[in-house]
Amino acid sequence: MADRVILHVDQNSFYASVEMLRWPVLRDVPCAVAGDPVNRHGIILAKNQLAKKAGVKTAETIWEAKQKCPDLILVPPDYARYIHYSRLARKLYCEYTDRVESFGIDECWLDLTGCPRDDGIAVAEELRRRVKEELGLTVSVGVSWNKIYAKLGSDLKKPDAVTAITRDNYLDVVYPRPVEELLYVGRATSRKLRRIGVRTIGELVDLGPSYLRSIFGVVGLSLYTFATGLDETPVTKAGREVPVKSVGNSLTTHHDLYTEQEIKAVTYMLSESVTSRLRDVGMAARTVQISMRDYQLYNFERQASLPFPTQLCYEIAPAATRLILNHFEQGQKIRSLGVRACNLIPISRLKQQSYLPHEKKREAMLRLEETIDDLRGRYGGLSVRRGISLVDRSLTEHDIKRENVIHPIGFFGP
Amino acid sequence: MKLTCTRNHLMDAISTVQRVVATRSTDKLLDGILLVADQELVLTGYDNETGIEYRMEADISRKGDIVVPAKYLSEVVRKLPDNHVYLEVQDDYILIVESGNSKFRLRGYPADKYPEIRFVEEESRIVVKQKTLRDMINQTIFAASTDYHSRSALTGLNLICERDSLTLVAIDGFRLAIRHETVPGMDININIVIPAKAMAEIARIMSDGEEEVVILPSHNYIIFDKGNVKLVTRLIKSEYMNYRSIIPREADSSLIISPEVLLAAIERASIMIETDDRRFPVTLSMPDNDTMVIESRTNIGEAKEDIPIALAGDRVEIDFNPRFFIEVLREIEDERVTLTFSGSLGPCSIKPESGDKFFYMILPLRR
Numbered sequence: 001m002a003d004r005v006i007l008h009v010d011q012n013s014f015y016a017s018v019e020m021l022r023w024p025v026l027r028d029v030p031c032a033v034a035g036d037p038v039n040r041h042g043i044i045l046a047k048n049q050l051a052k053k054a055g056v057k058t059a060e061t062i063w064e065a066k067q068k069c070p071d072l073i074l075v076p077p078d079y080a081r082y083i084h085y086s087r088l089a090r091k092l093y094c095e096y097t098d099r100v101e102s103f104g105i106d107e108c109w110l111d112l113t114g115c116p117r118d119d120g121i122a123v124a125e126e127l128r129r130r131v132k133e134e135l136g137l138t139v140s141v142g143v144s145w146n147k148i149y150a151k152l153g154s155d156l157k158k159p160d161a162v163t164a165i166t167r168d169n170y171l172d173v174v175y176p177r178p179v180e181e182l183l184y185v186g187r188a189t190s191r192k193l194r195r196i197g198v199r200t201i202g203e204l205v206d207l208g209p210s211y212l213r214s215i216f217g218v219v220g221l222s223l224y225t226f227a228t229g230l231d232e233t234p235v236t237k238a239g240r241e242v243p244v245k246s247v248g249n250s251l252t253t254h255h256d257l258y259t260e261q262e263i264k265a266v267t268y269m270l271s272e273s274v275t276s277r278l279r280d281v282g283m284a285a286r287t288v289q290i291s292m293r294d295y296q297l298y299n300f301e302r303q304a305s306l307p308f309p310t311q312l313c314y315e316i317a318p319a320a321t322r323l324i325l326n327h328f329e330q331g332q333k334i335r336s337l338g339v340r341a342c343n344l345i346p347i348s349r350l351k352q353q354s355y356l357p358h359e360k361k362r363e364a365m366l367r368l369e370e371t372i373d374d375l376r377g378r379y380g381g382l383s384v385r386r387g388i389s390l391v392d393r394s395l396t397e398h399d400i401k402r403e404n405v406i407h408p409i410g411f412f413g414p
Numbered sequence: 415m416k417l418t419c420t421r422n423h424l425m426d427a428i429s430t431v432q433r434v435v436a437t438r439s440t441d442k443l444l445d446g447i448l449l450v451a452d453q454e455l456v457l458t459g460y461d462n463e464t465g466i467e468y469r470m471e472a473d474i475s476r477k478g479d480i481v482v483p484a485k486y487l488s489e490v491v492r493k494l495p496d497n498h499v500y501l502e503v504q505d506d507y508i509l510i511v512e513s514g515n516s517k518f519r520l521r522g523y524p525a526d527k528y529p530e531i532r533f534v535e536e537e538s539r540i541v542v543k544q545k546t547l548r549d550m551i552n553q554t555i556f557a558a559s560t561d562y563h564s565r566s567a568l569t570g571l572n573l574i575c576e577r578d579s580l581t582l583v584a585i586d587g588f589r590l591a592i593r594h595e596t597v598p599g600m601d602i603n604i605n606i607v608i609p610a611k612a613m614a615e616i617a618r619i620m621s622d623g624e625e626e627v628v629i630l631p632s633h634n635y636i637i638f639d640k641g642n643v644k645l646v647t648r649l650i651k652s653e654y655m656n657y658r659s660i661i662p663r664e665a666d667s668s669l670i671i672s673p674e675v676l677l678a679a680i681e682r683a684s685i686m687i688e689t690d691d692r693r694f695p696v697t698l699s700m701p702d703n704d705t706m707v708i709e710s711r712t713n714i715g716e717a718k719e720d721i722p723i724a725l726a727g728d729r730v731e732i733d734f735n736p737r738f739f740i741e742v743l744r745e746i747e748d749e750r751v752t753l754t755f756s757g758s759l760g761p762c763s764i765k766p767e768s769g770d771k772f773f774y775m776i777l778p779l780r781r
């Protein structure tokens with residue numbers, strides 16, 4: 001069978017580029033999009049080329065960045081705008097193929113195999129030019145016969161460039177690259193590999209599948225197929241994404257949480273967003289999961305099953321609060337909290353009527369929560385609020401649902 | 415123990431008591447069947463909630479007892495080559511099973527460790543025809559809840575005796591089934607909840623003829639005694655729902671229909687709905703006073719059917735889970751029933767044209 005033609009398109013410094021489009025003055029100064037330090041989201045999310053030259057790195061704290069680059073201009077993120085541009089780019093990609101799979105907000109894979117225009121490099125060049133002319137943004141594109149190499153290719157030359165990894169050149173192009181550039185070789189895997197003397201992708205391949213399996217288990221085999229270009233994972237069709245597997249929100253709060261009252265307030269707020277999003281996607285959860293991180297960045301996760309599948313804050317919030325408080329000790333300082341609904345099942349828009357008192361109550365609560373969704377959709381997330389959210393406005397004046405960003409999902413599922 | 419009996423009779427006894435034998439319980443004795451040979455051969459199965467005792471004729475030459483794993487005993491007896499069976503208990507709890515040219519040695523357990531189950535207890539006594547009891551159970555049990563997690567009382571059938579009236583009720587929160595009989599000469603008042611699982615066994619054991627069954631309810635248990643077979647089960651002690659409070663006093667519309675015709679139409683419409691796909695309803699509507707339309711519309715396709723009716727009262731358009739209708743209508747023997755509605759969100763009731771032998775109620779789906 002002939003090789004597939006796969007492109008990976010990466011929008012360069014995406015957040016920063018969108019901001020420069022909006023405020024052209026930012027083009028000539030080092031600038032970065034960063035979270036709000038007052039709310040303790042003070043890390044660099046994206047930076048422009050000038051800031052990059054000054055040594056600013058994504059995910060470092062603002063004060064670290066400022067030390068390297070005192071003139072750095074900081075801009076708060078505007079996710080709604082980024083999502084808008086992300087959709088525009090996707091629409092453009094869809095003109096070439098129906099197989100367009102998003103990977104995060106600023107990356108996409110395209111499968112051109114069998115399409116009227118399947119010359120990978122020519123289409124890549126055209127996409128690069130069109131995104132620049134039509135959206136004013138730059139992309140780097142990787143072209144190869146599998147998703148992993150295409151992704152690696154888009155990282156090799158940026159911004160505004162095309163890199164092809166072919167059967168003829170991959171031994172020279174891919175194998176000498178540091179092993180960390182391979183998708184899914186994160187910090188832990190890289191540390192393990194370094195310990196056994198593996199620095200490059202080629203050296204990883206030399207270990208062979210059975211040895212890798214003995215160290216990493218099944219993941220070891222995946223690493224081998226990724227590294228050798230044998231991966232055959234298909235590019236998902238646009239509009240036919242994998243069904244939602246879980247819905248979660250987390251928040252690093254404005255100040256550490258000390259009291260049960262504060263924890264409860266934040267948990268309710270997170271649960272409200274999670275359940276509202278569950279209703280949007282028409283799913284009910286059978287399991288609730290919480291995560292906690294204290295001021296020493298110690299992470300903690302627990303889950304519990306729910307008595308019936310539900311999409312009600314009225315049921316999920318108390319379950320989540322109970323889980324958190326059961327593991328909270330007086331004196332602990334909580335830095336961030338997360339609530340996740342998982343083990344989802346699709347539920348019918350039709351509601352079976354019941355005469356059991358608790359079923360009637362659930363139905364009434366659903367109607368109440370749907371009404372609140374509707375009000376918030378029209379007048380903003382803070383238009384209707386719970387009494388408990390008034391314990392500390394600095395903690396709870398967020399519109400979690402609107403500020404929500406969907407993060408990329410992995411090959412291995414969430 | 416040493417005896418001979420017929421394979422077919424023994425097989426009937428084993429398959430009857432095996433229904434309540436626990437599988438993979440923590441107590442391996444309860445995975446077994448207790449065999450006791452005295453005047454007769456008595457087989458017993460028990461799962462900590464329900465016990466069944468089956469007495470059968472056998473030619474007993476030495477008394478004795480043993481507990482043998484139900485799974486293997488039933489497999490062995492089912493496959494015996496000859497109708498003539500020889501059983502013997504040897505030392506170290508071995509049961510010898512011989513028939514024709516084949517011989518088995520089954521490892522068992524001592525019978526004295528088997529829990530003692532009391533099949534005699536008498537506080538009050540109800541006597542009904544076995545067929546009547548069987549029909550009453552079959553015509554209500556489908557509406558019992560299977561949610562053992564949160565509605566334990568509703569996983570039972572509510573048995574109510576008021577003087578000479580005997581009523582069986584099942585509720586799962588979305589529908590209601592009531593079946594009523596008058597038992598001449600009965601004069602007791604009780605209100606108890608019996609596990610639906612045990613009731614299903616009783617319906618299976620009851621015969622089709624004119625024989626009677628004696629029902630002996632007591633404080634924590636109830637015994638059903640049909641002579642050679644007795645069943646005892648623990649009662650559910652949590653409080654049952656007051657079903658009278660949920661029956662609407664008046665209906666806004668009513669019509670008379672053949673349950674057979676309605677069943678056929680709903681079964682046809684539900685072909686378009688994949689099993690257990692609760693996203694799609696069957697819709698009942700009345701475009702005019704002479705027609706009821708049964709329809710379904712799903713991603714598979716559409717079905718539509720007109721049934722001539724004579725409607726009294728308001729027209730309705732209402733969505734239902736078709737399974738709820740099918741399960742009820744299959745159990746109705748009457749040629750004509752009265753169907754009533756209370757608006758498009760209220761329940762639909764099904765009752766006989768006259769009398770109060772049964773009453774069914776189904777709640778609709780809200781759009």
